[in-house]
Amino acid sequence: MDVDLEAVEAAAKELYIRALKILPDDIKRGFAELVGRETRATAKTVLGTMIRNIEVAEATDNLLCQDTGLPIYTVTIGRNVLVDGVDLAAAIRRGCERATREHPLRSSVVHPLTRENAHTSTGPRIPDIRFEYSDRPEELTIGMIPKGSGSENNSWLRMAIPAEGVDAIKRFVIDCVLEAGGRTCPPTIVGVGVGGTADLCVHLAKLAATRALGTHCADPEGATLERELTKAVNTLGVGPQGLGGDATAFAVHVELAATHITMNPVAVNMQCHSARRATATFTPQGVTYGF
Amino acid sequence: MAHYELTLPVDDDHVRRLRVNDTVTLQRTLYGIRDATLIHIFDRGRTSRFDLRGHAVIHTAPNVRRVEKSAAHPAGYAPLCVGTTTSARMERFTRPLMAQYGVRLIVGKGGMGQDTLEAFRDLGGAYLAIVGGAAALETTWIEAIEDVDLDDLNPESLWKFRIRDFGPLLVAMDSHGGSVYRQVQDDAAARRERALADLGVRR
Numbered sequence: 001m002d003v004d005l006e007a008v009e010a011a012a013k014e015l016y017i018r019a020l021k022i023l024p025d026d027i028k029r030g031f032a033e034l035v036g037r038e039t040r041a042t043a044k045t046v047l048g049t050m051i052r053n054i055e056v057a058e059a060t061d062n063l064l065c066q067d068t069g070l071p072i073y074t075v076t077i078g079r080n081v082l083v084d085g086v087d088l089a090a091a092i093r094r095g096c097e098r099a100t101r102e103h104p105l106r107s108s109v110v111h112p113l114t115r116e117n118a119h120t121s122t123g124p125r126i127p128d129i130r131f132e133y134s135d136r137p138e139e140l141t142i143g144m145i146p147k148g149s150g151s152e153n154n155s156w157l158r159m160a161i162p163a164e165g166v167d168a169i170k171r172f173v174i175d176c177v178l179e180a181g182g183r184t185c186p187p188t189i190v191g192v193g194v195g196g197t198a199d200l201c202v203h204l205a206k207l208a209a210t211r212a213l214g215t216h217c218a219d220p221e222g223a224t225l226e227r228e229l230t231k232a233v234n235t236l237g238v239g240p241q242g243l244g245g246d247a248t249a250f251a252v253h254v255e256l257a258a259t260h261i262t263m264n265p266v267a268v269n270m271q272c273h274s275a276r277r278a279t280a281t282f283t284p285q286g287v288t289y290g291f
Numbered sequence: 292m293a294h295y296e297l298t299l300p301v302d303d304d305h306v307r308r309l310r311v312n313d314t315v316t317l318q319r320t321l322y323g324i325r326d327a328t329l330i331h332i333f334d335r336g337r338t339s340r341f342d343l344r345g346h347a348v349i350h351t352a353p354n355v356r357r358v359e360k361s362a363a364h365p366a367g368y369a370p371l372c373v374g375t376t377t378s379a380r381m382e383r384f385t386r387p388l389m390a391q392y393g394v395r396l397i398v399g400k401g402g403m404g405q406d407t408l409e410a411f412r413d414l415g416g417a418y419l420a421i422v423g424g425a426a427a428l429e430t431t432w433i434e435a436i437e438d439v440d441l442d443d444l445n446p447e448s449l450w451k452f453r454i455r456d457f458g459p460l461l462v463a464m465d466s467h468g469g470s471v472y473r474q475v476q477d478d479a480a481a482r483r484e485r486a487l488a489d490l491g492v493r494r
Contacts, residue, residue: 053427056431060431066354066374105354174486181475183402237478240422241420
């Protein structure tokens with residue numbers, strides 16, 4: 001399958017805008033569930049305002065949140081997909097710039113030392129583009145996550161040691177949720193990376209945070225940890241916006257990797273309640289959009 | 292728990308009357324301010340031509356579109372999506388903003404810390420919590436961008452918004468030492484112990 005780079009550029013632009021405007025259905029269902037369970041009046045009001053915001057964003061074709069985030073694209077490539085990776089990355093970068101200029105979107109991207117804003121949502125190594133490989137030979141999928149600063153600024157890594165065991169992981173997750181309070185715009189999806197190297201562990205936490213609600217860790221031990229932590233986090237009383245309540249997280253998601261015999265790394269990364277993500281899948285039949 | 296309609300600027304009496312868990316709807320004028328705005332004003336010696344005495348600031352950097360100046364768009368900008376960012380990053384600027392510029396109300400999300408709470412007590416101020424991320428809704432409360440200062444910092448300029456029925460907002464920190472965030476944190480300490488015990492974590 002040949003991939004048309006102009007179509008990739010158009011999709012990269014469209015994905016950025018769609019991710020900022022359209023809330024995935026699993027999150028809408030998550031809201032309904034949390035409202036049903038919430039026992040505190042202020043928290044119910046806050047959740048109601050969030051749901052009203054989703055309705056207004058749809059009715060006015062506006063962004064859910066003003067934070068256009070750091071643009072992150074994931075590219076998953078099947079065996080029979082013919083494409084030059086350098087050209088593909090350049091096309092994605094152009095699409096990201098075009099969304100920013102043509103929509104227009106606020107550029108939230110600055111040089112890390114000079115703090116200069118090129119007003120393109122791009123800069124050195126940004127957009128962050130991650131390549132992975134698919135077992136579906138005739139498919140190319142581009143995912144887009146505009147990661148807002150409220151949730152990304154609250155990211156943590158702890159290189160625990162084997163003697164601390166799973167307890168270290170549990171305690172760390174609880175303490176990160178408490179430390180984040182309302183800053184991450186709860187209810188959140190709490191992404192937890194377990195194992196791997198330091199950088200892989202943090203990456204896994206982000207993958208976990210941006211996984212659809214209702215999906216589970218492929219590893220049965222990881223899935224059990226998800227269930228336990230989801231329940232525990234929602235007893236802490238942080239609540240929506242950190243103003244108190246039951247609805248602190250939609251879920252805790254865990255992704256894990258094998259690690260070194262001397263290591264026990266754990267990372268936390270959160271997804272805010274606007275849970276922005278979008279995908280475009282290219283097949284020989286054309287492009288389809290999803291979450 | 293009372294509800295107040297406040298037309299800005301406000302006087303000291305109105306601010307001191309506000310108590311945690313009251314609600315407030317703001318009218319007329321609101322100033323948008325953010326990391327770079329504050330860094331440039333307080334660390335780099337820039338000044339603003341705006342008179343902020345008795346006013347409210349909101350922690351925001353909006354999505355805007357440049358347009359021809361007109362009655363509807365006096366500053367040459369149309370607001371596209373205006374939402375609120377995490378206030379905690381602005382902690383060290385609240386007291387100088389109140390002492391030097393006379394700001395009395397902070398609109399933000401996620402809450403602020405002890406320094407801010409003490410500045411509210413000393414100078415008369417309150418923190419009004421908005422629902423972070425609910426920017427599409429918030430944008431419908433903004434009629435126009437009336438003016439802009441420190442324009443070169445766009446989108447982190449000092450924005451003057453004309454607002455109507457902005458809220459209701461929750462008084463989450465007041466001038467009497469009240470803070471919903473501190474209440475939640477204090478409550479969470481006991482809950483943390485229970486959660487860890489339920490998870491079977493050894494002490």
